[in-house]
Amino acid sequence: MVYQCQKSNMAAKRVTLLSQLSFTSQKKPKPLSTLSTQSSSQATNTNEKHETFVLHHHECHHHIQELTTLLQQGQTEAAQTLTKSLLSSKSPSDLFNLFSFTSYSLKLSFSNILFSLLAQSKMHSEAMELYKAIRKEGMQPSITSLNLLLDSLVSLNKFDGTLNLFEEIIGSGFRPNKFMYGKAIQAAVKLGDLKRAYEFLDDMKQKGVNPSLFIYNVLISGLCKERRIREAEKGFNEILERKLVPSLVTYNTLIDGYCKVGDLEKAFGLKERMVKENVEPNIVTFNTLISGLCHAQRMEEAKWVLKEMEAHGFVGDGYTFSILFDGFLKSGNGESAMALYEEMKGKGVGINRYALSNWLNHLCKEGDFEKAEEVLQNEIEKGFVPNEVVFNTIVKGYCQIGDMNRAISMVEHMEKLGLGPDYVTFNTLIGKFFEMKEVESAEEWVKKMREKGVSPKVETYNVLINGYGKMNVLDRCFAVLEEMERDGIKPNVVTYGSLVNCLCKNGMLLEAEITFKDMISRGVLPNVLVYNTLIAGNCAAGNLTDAFKYFDEMVKGETGPTIVTYNTLISGLCKKGRITEAEALLPKITSNGCSPDVITYNTLLSGYSNEGNAEKCLDLYENMKSLGIKPTLNTYHPLISGCSKKGIELAERLFREMEEMHLTPDLLTYNVLIHLYAEHGDVQNAVSLHREMIDRGICPDKMTYNSLILGQFKNGKLLEIKDVVDDMKAKGLVPKADTYTLLIKGYCEHKDFIGAYVWYREMFENHFLPRFTICKELVIGLKEQGKSQEAQIICLEMKAKGMDNWNSDEDVSELAV
Numbered sequence: 001m002v003y004q005c006q007k008s009n010m011a012a013k014r015v016t017l018l019s020q021l022s023f024t025s026q027k028k029p030k031p032l033s034t035l036s037t038q039s040s041s042q043a044t045n046t047n048e049k050h051e052t053f054v055l056h057h058h059e060c061h062h063h064i065q066e067l068t069t070l071l072q073q074g075q076t077e078a079a080q081t082l083t084k085s086l087l088s089s090k091s092p093s094d095l096f097n098l099f100s101f102t103s104y105s106l107k108l109s110f111s112n113i114l115f116s117l118l119a120q121s122k123m124h125s126e127a128m129e130l131y132k133a134i135r136k137e138g139m140q141p142s143i144t145s146l147n148l149l150l151d152s153l154v155s156l157n158k159f160d161g162t163l164n165l166f167e168e169i170i171g172s173g174f175r176p177n178k179f180m181y182g183k184a185i186q187a188a189v190k191l192g193d194l195k196r197a198y199e200f201l202d203d204m205k206q207k208g209v210n211p212s213l214f215i216y217n218v219l220i221s222g223l224c225k226e227r228r229i230r231e232a233e234k235g236f237n238e239i240l241e242r243k244l245v246p247s248l249v250t251y252n253t254l255i256d257g258y259c260k261v262g263d264l265e266k267a268f269g270l271k272e273r274m275v276k277e278n279v280e281p282n283i284v285t286f287n288t289l290i291s292g293l294c295h296a297q298r299m300e301e302a303k304w305v306l307k308e309m310e311a312h313g314f315v316g317d318g319y320t321f322s323i324l325f326d327g328f329l330k331s332g333n334g335e336s337a338m339a340l341y342e343e344m345k346g347k348g349v350g351i352n353r354y355a356l357s358n359w360l361n362h363l364c365k366e367g368d369f370e371k372a373e374e375v376l377q378n379e380i381e382k383g384f385v386p387n388e389v390v391f392n393t394i395v396k397g398y399c400q401i402g403d404m405n406r407a408i409s410m411v412e413h414m415e416k417l418g419l420g421p422d423y424v425t426f427n428t429l430i431g432k433f434f435e436m437k438e439v440e441s442a443e444e445w446v447k448k449m450r451e452k453g454v455s456p457k458v459e460t461y462n463v464l465i466n467g468y469g470k471m472n473v474l475d476r477c478f479a480v481l482e483e484m485e486r487d488g489i490k491p492n493v494v495t496y497g498s499l500v501n502c503l504c505k506n507g508m509l510l511e512a513e514i515t516f517k518d519m520i521s522r523g524v525l526p527n528v529l530v531y532n533t534l535i536a537g538n539c540a541a542g543n544l545t546d547a548f549k550y551f552d553e554m555v556k557g558e559t560g561p562t563i564v565t566y567n568t569l570i571s572g573l574c575k576k577g578r579i580t581e582a583e584a585l586l587p588k589i590t591s592n593g594c595s596p597d598v599i600t601y602n603t604l605l606s607g608y609s610n611e612g613n614a615e616k617c618l619d620l621y622e623n624m625k626s627l628g629i630k631p632t633l634n635t636y637h638p639l640i641s642g643c644s645k646k647g648i649e650l651a652e653r654l655f656r657e658m659e660e661m662h663l664t665p666d667l668l669t670y671n672v673l674i675h676l677y678a679e680h681g682d683v684q685n686a687v688s689l690h691r692e693m694i695d696r697g698i699c700p701d702k703m704t705y706n707s708l709i710l711g712q713f714k715n716g717k718l719l720e721i722k723d724v725v726d727d728m729k730a731k732g733l734v735p736k737a738d739t740y741t742l743l744i745k746g747y748c749e750h751k752d753f754i755g756a757y758v759w760y761r762e763m764f765e766n767h768f769l770p771r772f773t774i775c776k777e778l779v780i781g782l783k784e785q786g787k788s789q790e791a792q793i794i795c796l797e798m799k800a801k802g803m804d805n806w807n808s809d810e811d812v813s814e815l816a817v
Contacts, residue, residue: 104746144179150183154190162187163196174272176209183213188744189222197222213244217253222758224257233255239748246277250282259292267292285322289567294327299336304325322355329362330802341375345544351379353386357393364397372397380417388414388422395425399432404441407432430460431439434467442467456487462494469502491522496577497530504537509546512537528554547572555592563594567603576685579616582607590642631658633666641672644679649758664696669701678711685710702733706742713746718755721746737768744774753781757790769801780788 131374139732146169153162164183169176176184181204188197201211202612217238223232236254240248251274267289272282286309294301306316321344337359344351349595351359356379363372372394380386391414396486398407407429411421426449433442446464451457461484467478477499484491502540503512512534519526529552538547551569554561566589568586573582583604586624589596600622608616617639624631636658643650655673658665665673670693677686705728711718721743727737735743740763747756756778763770770778775798784789 004378016543022372031400051131067169089477108291111577117512143180147177147179147183150180154183154186157190159187160169163191176204178204178209178212178215181209182212182218185215186218188483189218192222192226194219194222194228210242211238213247213250216244217247217249221253223254224260227257227261227303229257229261229263230259232732241770246274246279248274248279248282248285250789251279252282252288256284256288259288262292262296264289264292264296264298267400278693282310283309283317283320286314287317288314289321290322294323294330297327297407299324299327299331299333306397318347318349321349322352325351325355325457326358329358334362334366345378353390356384357390360390360393360545361397364394364400366518367401368404369397380797386417386419388419389426389793390417392422392424392428396428399428402427402432402436404432404436409467419450421454423454423460426454426456427460427463431463431465432614433469434463434470437471438551439467439471439473456489457490458492458495460483461489461491462498465495465502466498469703470504471499472502472506474502474506474508491519491520491524493524493530495561497527497533500530501533504533504540507537507541509541509543510561513546526559528559531559532562532568535565535572536568539568539575542570542576544572544576544578544716548667561592561594563589563597567597567599568596570600571603574603574610577607579604579611579613583740596624596627596629598629598632598635601629602638605642606638609638612642612645614643623808627664631661631663633658633663633669635661637668637672640669640676648676648680648682665693665698667693667698667701667704671701671707675707675710678714681711681714683708683711683715700731700733702728702739704734705733706739709739711745713750716750718750718752734763737763740766741770741774742769744778746768748777748781753785753787754790757782757787757794760794764797769798772798 027384031107066113115805146165150162150165153159153165162183163175166176166180166187169180181200185197185200188194188200201215201219201661204211216235220232220235223229224237231253236246236250239250250566251270255267255270258264265444269287271289274281275286286305289581290302290305290309293299293305306320306324309316309320321340325337325340325344328334328340328688341359358378360372363369363375376386376394391410391750395407395410398404410424413427414421414425429445430442430449432668433439433445435623442464445458446460464480468474468480481491481495481499484495496515498514500512500519503509503515514528516534519530534550535547537551538544547569551561551565554565563776566585570585571581573579588602589600601620605617605620608620621631621635621639623634636654640651640654643654651673654663655669659670670689674686674689675691677683690704690708693704698773705724708724711720712718712724725739725743726741728735740759742760744756744763747759760770760778775794779791779794782788782794
């Protein structure tokens with residue numbers, strides 16, 4: 001009797017609920033027109049509504065009874081079908097509430113059916129609401145329905161939702177199964193949260209749930225994407241330890257990982273292993289290996305893998321050929337790329353947008369614009385639908401060579417095909433016009449951009465600021481900044497970086513600092529380029545105190561200094577003659593995670609070379625070699641010069657070492673050595689090097705000839721000097737004050753004052769004046785050799801030119817009388 005009474009009460013409650021739900025679903029707001037109708041119409045409408053309500057009430061009651069019967073009879077599929085049809089007219093929460101007063105077992109069965117249907121229908125929000133309602137009732141959805149929902153969430157890339165649900169499942173005390181852990185780990189890996197993924201892995205192991213091959217494959221994939229190849233190898237080994245059999249997916253994933261880090265030997269080794277384990281490679285395996293070889297520019301081997309792939313019965317697809325195509329282009333083999341393109345056309349294999357853009361970019365860089373346009377037109381005729389990126393590639397190519405008419409013609413071609421130029425197109429044109437200093441044209445295209453409905457982006461404003469900055473129109477730079485803010489475009493770090501760069505280049509360091517502070521106050525964090533620009537600007541101005549102030553900010557903040565930062569500071573210190581302080585920065589470079597490079601050592605070498613400290617130069621040279629830093633020509637310039645006082649043998653040894661490193665001597669190197677030989681009076685070797693540099697196509701300059709002149713003086717061969725000067729003139733090098741001074745001084749030292757006077761006359765007639773000390777020596781020498789007339793001419797000419805000290809020197813002024 002008690003049971004029947006309870007059953008009767010539950011039925012009554014269900015009927016009441018049905019009535020409320022039915023009435024609610026039928027209730028609609030009254031139209032305004034019905035407010036003025038007669039009472040008879042109102043009565044009619046009320047009767048119609050009542051009849052509809054009653055019918056709907058009976059219909060719902062009938063469906064619930066039918067569902068209850070089906071569930072009691074265990075006819076689950078029929079119950080699912082009926083529930084699915086009810087979902088088209090009822091909300092999930094309404095249906096769940098209809099069963100809230102049934103028995104526990106019926107309520108749980110219906111909840112699982114409803115939950116599974118929501119998961120299958122991708123109604124995730126409703127499923128999550130239902131999950132909470134079920135849990136509130138003290139029930140737990142079935143493993144099958146939870147698996148369905150987790151799988152559905154992952155399939156739609158709702159990884160955060162997947163993890164939230166999984167955490168709720170664990171928090172409810174439910175013991176997840178292998179599938180659930182797999183989906184949670186997959187979601188964590190997709191979000192790049194490998195730490196969390198491994199926490200789930202550890203948790204499942206602790207709870208005695210053995211990881212599946214799927215889980216290991218997912219983890220290995222995540223590790224390989226982050227290039228954590230050693231950890232991926234550990235995952236592979238764990239698969240073997242757990243007696244799981246690696247699948248084709250496992251092998252392909254790890255092979256791809258090896259290719260990503262450039263370990264092609266291990267990639268091919270793993271491919272051989274999979275064959276031995278009777279896992280046949282597929283087209284993905286071969287494409288991955290081809291991609292790795294192309295990335296390493298090992299194109300011949302890539303072609304061999306293609307042949308092997310075809311031997312296995314696989315036909316290269318668009319992706320295969322695109323990989324090879326891109327590889328040929330990156331390795332600079334345009335001919336092979338062209339041949340492959342023709343092969344693709346012959347086989348009917350279409351080229352993708354990425355490969356086509358690269359191909360067009362290559363042709364544009366090679367200056368073959370006609371071919372680029374021909375290729376594009378052929379692809380369009382074959383049905384290829386280009387996008388803005390493809391056209392922008394050719395527009396950019398024309399801009400790079402300054403052919404703006406054809407660049408604009410390509411924009412017009414885009415528009416004829418129904419493609420509107422985007423902000424990248426306009427930025428390219430505007431930037432090039434600024435580079436060509438055609439400001440009006442640049443501003444005209446900014447106007448056209450707006451007219452065509454393309455809103456300038458922050459990159460556009462950055463192009464404008466950079467363009468005006470390079471033209472030193474700084475007021476326009478700041479006007480653009482104000483315009484950005486009016487248009488609601490927030491300046492970014494590139495915007496401020498351009499402004500700071502312009503100001504520093506113009507020596508406006510105070511304004512640069514104010515801009516820098518304004519940047520920070522607006523919440524734009526400076527990057528390393530901004531700091532380096534400020535440091536370089538202050539170093540160039542000799543303001544090392546402020547340079548180190550910015551450096552200290554970098555070290556204390558989140559923006560770590562780079563090797564460029566340190567090299568700039570070292571250069572600034574060396575220019576101030578503070579070489580020891582500059583060298584003291586070397587250990588700080590390594591302690592901050594950087595490594596000194598060849599520029600670091602070359603700068604220090606130059607500093608010590610200017611001081612004439614040969615020992616330090618040699619120490620630094622040996623140190624950089626021991627660190628594996630390959631010297632450059634800029635290493636040997638100061639090195640040979642700085643070590644010149646140590647004797648010609650050391651300089652010759654360094655010169656030989658330079659050539660052994662396959663470094664071809666340049667003009668500066670030859671000049672240093674020729675000068676060194678000249679100072680030692682070794683004219684033969686000086687002249688030999690002079691011939692060698694000419695044979696190598698290096699044109700000598702005035703310094704070369706001045707050194708050769710010096711060598712002849714050192715050797716006492718005065719008759720040869722005129723030939724050297726004549727050769728110099730024949731090469732189009734007009735002697736200037738330094739050469740004439742050297743000639744006059746040299747002849748004076750050899751007491752050939754008439755010879756010196758001849759060069760003085762040429763110097764004077766070419767509108768150059770010798771220094772007072774040289775004139776004085778020449779005048780006195782001429783006087784001593786009885787050439788008073790020549791001496792007096794020099795005095796009168798110098799006096800007429802107003803040379804300083806001429807009238808105040810008694811020995812010389814007497815000659816002018």
